[in-house]
Amino acid sequence: MKKQTLIITYYWPPAGGPGVQRWLKFVKYLPEFGIEPIVYCPENPSYPIVDESLLNEVSSEIKILKQPISEPYRFANLLSKKDSKQISSGVIPKKKKQSVVQRLLLYVRGNFFIPDARKGWVKPSVQFLAKYIQENNIETIITTGPPHSLHLIGLQLKAQLGVKWIADFRDPWTTIGYHKALKLSPSSAEKHKTLEAQALQTADEIIVTSENTKKEFLSKTKQPVTVITNGYDAHKIERPEKDKKFTLAHIGSLLSERNPKQLWASIKELIDENENFRSEFELKLIGVVSEDVLHTLKAFGLESHINSVGYVTHKDAIKAQMASRVLLMVEIDSDDTKVIIPGKLFEYMASGTPIIAVGPTDSDVETILKSTNTGQYFYYSDKEQMKSQILSYFDAYKSNTLTVNAIGLEQYSRKSLTKVLSRII
Numbered sequence: 001m002k003k004q005t006l007i008i009t010y011y012w013p014p015a016g017g018p019g020v021q022r023w024l025k026f027v028k029y030l031p032e033f034g035i036e037p038i039v040y041c042p043e044n045p046s047y048p049i050v051d052e053s054l055l056n057e058v059s060s061e062i063k064i065l066k067q068p069i070s071e072p073y074r075f076a077n078l079l080s081k082k083d084s085k086q087i088s089s090g091v092i093p094k095k096k097k098q099s100v101v102q103r104l105l106l107y108v109r110g111n112f113f114i115p116d117a118r119k120g121w122v123k124p125s126v127q128f129l130a131k132y133i134q135e136n137n138i139e140t141i142i143t144t145g146p147p148h149s150l151h152l153i154g155l156q157l158k159a160q161l162g163v164k165w166i167a168d169f170r171d172p173w174t175t176i177g178y179h180k181a182l183k184l185s186p187s188s189a190e191k192h193k194t195l196e197a198q199a200l201q202t203a204d205e206i207i208v209t210s211e212n213t214k215k216e217f218l219s220k221t222k223q224p225v226t227v228i229t230n231g232y233d234a235h236k237i238e239r240p241e242k243d244k245k246f247t248l249a250h251i252g253s254l255l256s257e258r259n260p261k262q263l264w265a266s267i268k269e270l271i272d273e274n275e276n277f278r279s280e281f282e283l284k285l286i287g288v289v290s291e292d293v294l295h296t297l298k299a300f301g302l303e304s305h306i307n308s309v310g311y312v313t314h315k316d317a318i319k320a321q322m323a324s325r326v327l328l329m330v331e332i333d334s335d336d337t338k339v340i341i342p343g344k345l346f347e348y349m350a351s352g353t354p355i356i357a358v359g360p361t362d363s364d365v366e367t368i369l370k371s372t373n374t375g376q377y378f379y380y381s382d383k384e385q386m387k388s389q390i391l392s393y394f395d396a397y398k399s400n401t402l403t404v405n406a407i408g409l410e411q412y413s414r415k416s417l418t419k420v421l422s423r424i425i
Contacts, residue, residue: 002036005425006133006141008125008150010118012041013058016051016314018230018252018343022170023144024057025233025414026421033422037062038138040129042069042121049288053313067128069121114191115173116147126156133161140425144168146176151199158202166424167203170230172213175336196220205424210364212339228421229368230343232350233414237315240323246277246397247307248356248390249284249324251317252344256292258330260358260380264300266387270394271305277394282307286320317344321351325402326393331359333380338363346412349374354393354404356386374406 007027011019027037043066058064113119133141141163143154151167158165173196174189184192200206200221207228208214214225248267271278283302286309297306312320321327327348331337341364348355349368355375357365366377378386396402410416 002031002034003140003425004036004038004136004138005030006038006040006129006138008040008129008141008143008153010042010045010121010145010147010150011047012039012064013054014050014052015045015047016049016054016311019146019170020051020054021314021343022168022230024054025231026418027062028057028059028233029415029418030422030425031061032415033419035422035425038065039063040065040067040125042066044068046071049311051313053315065128065132067121067124069118071117071120114188115152115195116149118147119149119152122149122152122156125153126160129153129157130160133157133163138163140164140166142166142168142425144170145173146171148173148196148199151203152195155199155202158204164205165203166205166207167199168207169213169217170209172216172336172339173199175216175339207421207424210339210341211367212362212364216339226420226424228417229341229412230346231412231414231417232346232409235318237318237322240319243282243284243323243325245282245325246280246394247282247284247324248326248328249286249320250328250330251286251320251348252342253287254285254289254293254330255332256290257332257334259290259293259296260330260333261296261300262380262383263330263358263378263386264297264302266383266390267305268300268302269387270391271302274391274394276398277391281305281394284320284324285309286317287311318347318351321348321353324353325397326390327351327353327355327375329355329357329359329365331357331363331365333360335360341365341368345369349406349409349412352404352406354402356389356393358382358386372406372408372412374404374409 007023009023013020027039030037039062141154141157143150145151154165154167157163174192197220200217203223206217206223206225208217208225209229211227214227217225271281283305284307289308297303329342329345331340338360345365349372355369357369357375357377358380359365361379369375369377376389393402
């Protein structure tokens with residue numbers, strides 16, 4: 001008989017974006033390791049990105065529980081639907097470019113909705129789930145955040161019922177970059193720290209996605225902390241033909257602070273100096289791109305080389321990864337983002353396309369890229385090194401020798417990662 005485990009998540013298909021992938025895949029493989037996952041998610045969520053195609057990946061045999069949720073973003077839409085959607089998806093303009101409405105929304109979001117805008121779902125969820133857990137003899141629950149308010153559901157269920165509680169942190173809580181943009185008052189900031197401490201010190205097991213986050217959390221709790229990164233999944237997508245041009249493709253959200261000006265400068269120099277590069281280079285942007293980044297690219301004179309595609313389905317994103325000549329990954333240049341390993345990194349690595357990554361020093365991403373031999377990592381100031389690497393990839397593209405010789409990727413397969421999770425459960 002399989003062991004029943006209740007998974008409490010906000011993001012579930014048809015939600016799009018990286019937040020949904022982690023537990024969609026865990027749920028897919030857990031039955032193979034003797035565990036029956038039961039998913040609890042909102043009935044009427046306000047997802048900033050929707051991908052209906054992901055519904056096809058949910059097995060009809062999975063039990064899914066849903067309860068209504070009341071979210072303030074619906075009211076925020078009355079002020080500005082565009083600003084509300086941007087903030088809810090993490091696209092926060094730089095301070096000096098924030099409108100009055102944006103500043104107001106950030107202040108209200110940060111100080112009136114602690115820990116986040118889904119806090120109103122905590123009380124009704126606890127009432128519903130406490131009864132369900134008792135009636136169905138559920139022994140283990142898992143909460144995954146952000147939104148970190150879901151960990152408060154776990155905290156209260158643990159206190160009421162004594163169930164085993166596993167808290168999965170896809171991102172850190174009080175040290176994540178956007179947390180500082182919420183215009184928190186001192187008392188609000190302290191409330192966040194208090195709630196974070198309660199969750200970290202009460203959960204029976206804590207799961208994080210990076211070694212840097214593990215290091216941070218071990219300084220805040222004595223509970224066991226395990227790293228289970230995101231990963232890639234086997235798929236039956238036929239490999240498309242490679243792009244005709246030398247495409248450098250960024251897939252995913254390119255936020256205001258992810259704006260590597262030295263990279264854009266190095267590309268501009270290559271365009272000016274190399275006629276072949278100028279005629280064959282294309283910067284392909286797939287997903288949400290902030291106005292700040294677009295303005296910077298225009299200022300560097302790269303506008304005519306940009307192919308801005310917008311959001312695509314997960315299946316089409318996989319195809320784009322395989323079709324592109326080189327993949328680009330950019331993280332904010334900050335100590336806070338050393339812990340961030342974008343979920344798409346592992347799909348990038350499995351695509352067979354070389355990767356150029358730009359980010360902070362001592363990042364987990366740098367370690368993974370080097371250990372798997374799947375790409376090159378640069379710091380924001382590495383202009384000449386980036387220029388040299390792009391030219392090297394371009395020369396390999398011209399001679400039809402642009403390939404990747406990856407090593408050790410199997411440890412990052414979704415099935416292998418689920419096996420680690422099953423042991424914790």
